[in-house]
Amino acid sequence: MRALLDFLARYHHWFLFVMLEGISLVLLFQFNHFHNSVWLTTANTVVGRLNEWEQQALRYITLGDVNKALVQRNMLLEQNNLVLAEEVAMLTHDSTRAEQLQADRLSGIRLIPARVVTNSVMRRDNLLTINVGEDDGVRPEMGVVSGTGVVGIVYMTAPHYAIVMPLLNSHSNISCRLRGSEYFGSLKWEGHNPLFATLDDIPRHARFKLGDAVETSGFSAVFPPGLFMGKVDKIENSDDGLSYKLRVNLSIDFARLQDVCVVAQEFQTEIHELEQRADSTMTR
């Protein structure tokens, strides 16, 4: 307190100077029309610019939420797009049918938004961790997608976190097909380059070209059909020469992955248990 009083006593002329200049300027802007208009114009410009900066900062801060919403929205749009594409292919103008198809496809799918906590792309068997777990309804074998395509499958779960086996894992194997045809194969990552994977077992009589889209086939309870995986980048013969081996340019840049969604399908657990039971019966 004493130091403050000393400070005020020592520099009182500074405060008086600022105060008197302030009064002068108020008088200047208040009673001179030209100065007043210049002041208002400048003040408006400055305030406008400050508001713009504030809005930009707020927009930047809320980008995470926007991204989450976009991931979910993108997923739904992918589904819608697929339905419409099928509808066009069937050359039918029955809107009731399109709506029915869309409803059928989206019914029973629940999206659980999540954020990637840890990630790797440099290893042979990469894994990533997401910040949702059993308490959020996440179970092993559920699919994980991002706004631009399929990420992988939930491998292990804990109450609040889950480990995902992404496509960039040598054990990953996702059933895919070429969009617009019913030819399917399994998409695997062969290591080395995180931007490319290989789609095997495409029959030799299949008709396709470079740049064709590769999507999930929907032959499992993990992913609904039609989720975009990437585009055909290179066509090769398989080792036995009986089928094609396609190099697929993946739609996801795993190195920059942040927001994802877990796809929880209705009856997925039931289907999974049934499959396991069937497997155990066959091996007996």
Added chain:
Amino acid sequence: MITQFLQRLLWLVVLVAAQMMVFNYIHIMGYATPLPFVYLVLLFPAGTSRWSILLWAFVCGLLCDIASLTLGIGAASLTLVAFVQPVLLKLMLPKDAPENMQPAYSTMGFWSYFNYAAILTALFILCYFALQSFSFNHISDLGIACGSSWLLTFALCLVFESLRGHKNSEPS
């Protein structure tokens, strides 16, 4: 103390009246306007409390503003000059000068006083005209107005100082 106060008050009244009745009507070539009321600030001796100089200057500037319908311009400019005056005077005075030395030809020497008055009047005129025009779109006109007004104001301040010095040197 009271005499000093009354002397300052007299100078204030004279300078404001002169500005209001005479100098406000002088606009040579549309540019040069003398503003010699700044002379009041030049009068304050070394050692005067700074808040006192600031208040005198503010009041003087405000009165001239009211008389000239330029509210705020003179007050802001003269307050700035009053803020700088003690610092400048300290630099200009000889080191062995007494604490309450009056700035004048006789005490400081002609050239020191000349520089002291020139700097303070130039600062005042620059600030005054910058605030008055509040724009640098016509900077050449502003420069001419500043230069010519400064010459007139500075000359008048030297005349006032000569008159004051002459009066002080007369045997009483």
